[in-house]
Every structure is written in structure tokens, then in C-alpha cells.
Amino acid sequence: DIVMTQSPATLSVSPGEGVTLSCRASQSIDTNLAWYQQKPHQSPRLLIYGASTRATGVPARFSGSGSGTEFALTISSLQSQDFAIYFCQQYGNGLYTFGQGTKVEIK
Amino acid sequence: QVHLQESGPGLLKPSETLSLTCTVSGGSISGLYWSWIRQSPGQGKQWIGYVFYSGETHYYPSLRSRVTISVDSSRNQFSLTLTSVTAADTATYYCARHNQWPPHWFDSWGQGALVTVSS
Numbered sequence: 001d002i003v004m005t006q007s008p009a010t011l012s013v014s015p016g017e018g019v020t021l022s023c024r025a026s027q028s029i030d031t032n033l034a035w036y037q038q039k040p041h042q043s044p045r046l047l048i049y050g051a052s053t054r055a056t057g058v059p060a061r062f063s064g065s066g067s068g069t070e071f072a073l074t075i076s077s078l079q080s081q082d083f084a085i086y087f088c089q090q091y092g093n094g095l096y097t098f099g100q101g102t103k104v105e106i107k
Numbered sequence: 108q109v110h111l112q113e114s115g116p117g118l119l120k121p122s123e124t125l126s127l128t129c130t131v132s133g134g135s136i137s138g139l140y141w142s143w144i145r146q147s148p149g150q151g152k153q154w155i156g157y158v159f160y161s162g163e164t165h166y167y168p169s170l171r172s173r174v175t176i177s178v179d180s181s182r183n184q185f186s187l188t189l190t191s192v193t194a195a196d197t198a199t200y201y202c203a204r205h206n207q208w209p210p211h212w213f214d215s216w217g218q219g220a221l222v223t224v225s226s
Contacts, residue, residue, distance in 0.1 A: 004151075034212040043111075043216035049206065055214065087152065091211035095167065096142070096154040 002026050002092050006099035012107040013078050021102045023071040023088035032091045035064055035073045038101075039084045047086075048073060078104070109134035111202050111217035119224045125189040127220060129202030136160050136183050140205035142213065143176060143187045145198040153198075157205065158185050192224045 003026040013019050023033065031051035036044040046055045048064035051071060061076040075082055087101040115127035129141070143155040156166035158176040166174050170189070178185040189196060199221050203213040 032211055036213075041218075043201070043218050044203075044213070045216075046206075046212055046214045049212040089152075089212070091209075094165065096144075096211075098144075098152040098154070100151040 001095060002029060002090055002097050004088055004090055004097055004099035006088060006102050008102060009100070010103045010105060012105050014107045015078055015080060017078055018074065018076050019078060019104060021073045021075075021086055021104075023066075023073070023099050025069045025071070025090055025092075027092075028068045029090045029092045031067050033064075033066070033071050034089045035062075036087050036089065037082075037084045038087065044087075075104075109204060109215050111204065111215055113200060113202050113217045113220035115220060115222070117221055117223060119192050119222065120226055121193050121224060122191055123224075125187070125192050125196065125200075125222055125224075127187045127200055127202075127222070129185050129187075129217060131183045131185075131204070134204075136178060136180050136185065139207065140210040141176075141178065141185045142203045142205060144201045144203055144213070144216075146201070146219075147195070147198040150198075152201075155187065155189075155200075157210075194224050196222070197224045198222060 005024045007022045033051045035048040038044040052064045063074045085101045088099040110132045137160045142157040146152045158178045173190045175188040199219040201219045202217045204215040206212045206214045
């Protein structure tokens with residue numbers, strides 16, 4: 001299996017600040033990576049696919065980058081509704097695997 | 108906007124069979140891939156398998172011997188069966204829709220159904 005490793009596990013951030021989350025793949029996945037946001041008691045929401053394409057309706061403050069094994073999700077200026085868990089997901093070798101998630105909490 | 112809703116028993120005993128159904132509303136099952144994904148307490152999410160609207164399936168290798176995913180297009184539903192459950196199968200189970208093409212991401216998810224396996 002391709003293992004996805006996210007860091008850090010938790011980020012404490014003040015509203016208005018920018019933040020970058022990391023996701024690393026155990027082998028190259030080209031740009032077959034997506035990012036999701038999940039809030040408590042809600043279903044996950046697709047934010048980014050193909051490593052850098054925003055899903056429909058996702059604000060421009062969310063951006064994705066990377067290819068191969070190193071990927072990043074950047075939120076340029078955190079708003080109150082952005083405090084949540086973010087996780088990455090890859091498709092490769094016919095399987096789908098997920099990172100453990102990064103919790104972005106209010107500082 | 109499509110809506111997915113999981114349903115099924117929330118408590119099972121070891122060795123029993125887990126059965127969950129995902130009802131899709133606001134959109135058709137036709138032409139798309141549909142997956143089951145689970146998350147055990149304190150763990151990341153694990154993909155279980157998918158079904159194409161035609162009935163084609165693909166499962167996560169370590170679960171393949173116990174898993175069946177099926178589709179009922181007439182009811183706009185798809186289902187998960189997992190046999191011989193143990194405590195390790197305790198998790199929140201999500202159904203999800205793949206994006207149209209390539210079907211590499213999940214663009215809609217259900218709220219999740221907590222299934223506990225305990226004697």
C-alpha cells in the first residue's frame with residue numbers, strides 16, 4: 001500500500017493567519033492527490049483534487065501544490081469556519097489510501 | 108445537490124455480519140462509482156471497496172475475503188456486507204460518490220454510521 005503521512009498532527013493558529021499543511025506519500029503518486037475538510041459531526045468535503053485543482057465552490061484562500069511524494073495544502077487567511085480536520089487521500093495502484101489528518105485549531 | 112445516507116444496525120456481536128445500505132437522493136447512481144470507507148477510533152480512514160453502477164466491484168485486498176458491495180439502481184442504493192466481524196471492525200462507516208472521471212476522488216460523502224462490535 002502507498003502510505004500517506006500528514007504533518008503536523010495538530011496546528012494551533014490565530015484567525016487571519018496563513019497555514020500550510022503537509023502530506024507525504026511513501027512512493028510517487030504524480031498528482032493523484034486530494035484534500036478534504038471535515039468538521040465535527042459533518043461529512044467530509046472535497047477541497048482540492050489533482051493536487052492543485054479547487055473543487056466547485058471552494059474559496060480561493062485554499063490552494064494545493066506538489067507532485068510525486070510531497071504535497072501541501074495552504075490556507076491563506078484562516079477564517080472561523082476553517083477550523084477543522086484536513087486529510088489527504090491518494091489514488092494509486094488501484095487503491096485509495098488516506099492520511100491520518102491534521103487538526104487545525106484556534107490558538 | 109446529491110445526498111448520501113447510510114443506514115443499518117449500529118451494534119453487532121463478534122462473528123455476525125455487518126450490513127449497511129447507502130441511499131442516494133438528488134442524483135442518480137447511473138454512470139458513477141460508489142465506495143464504502145471506514146474510520147476506526149483514533150485511526151485514519153480506510154477505503155473498503157467500490158461498486159460501479161453496472162455492478163463491477165473492487166475491494167481492498169485485506170478485506171476482500173469478507174466484503175461484498177452491491178448496487179440496486181432501481182432503488183438508487185448500494186450496500187455493504189462484511190462477514191465475521193470482530194472488535195477491529197468497530198468504526199464509522201461512510202458511503203461516498205466518486206467524481207465522474209477520473210474516479211480518483213470522493214466528491215460527496217454520507218454523514219457516517221457508527222458500527223460497534225461488542226459481545
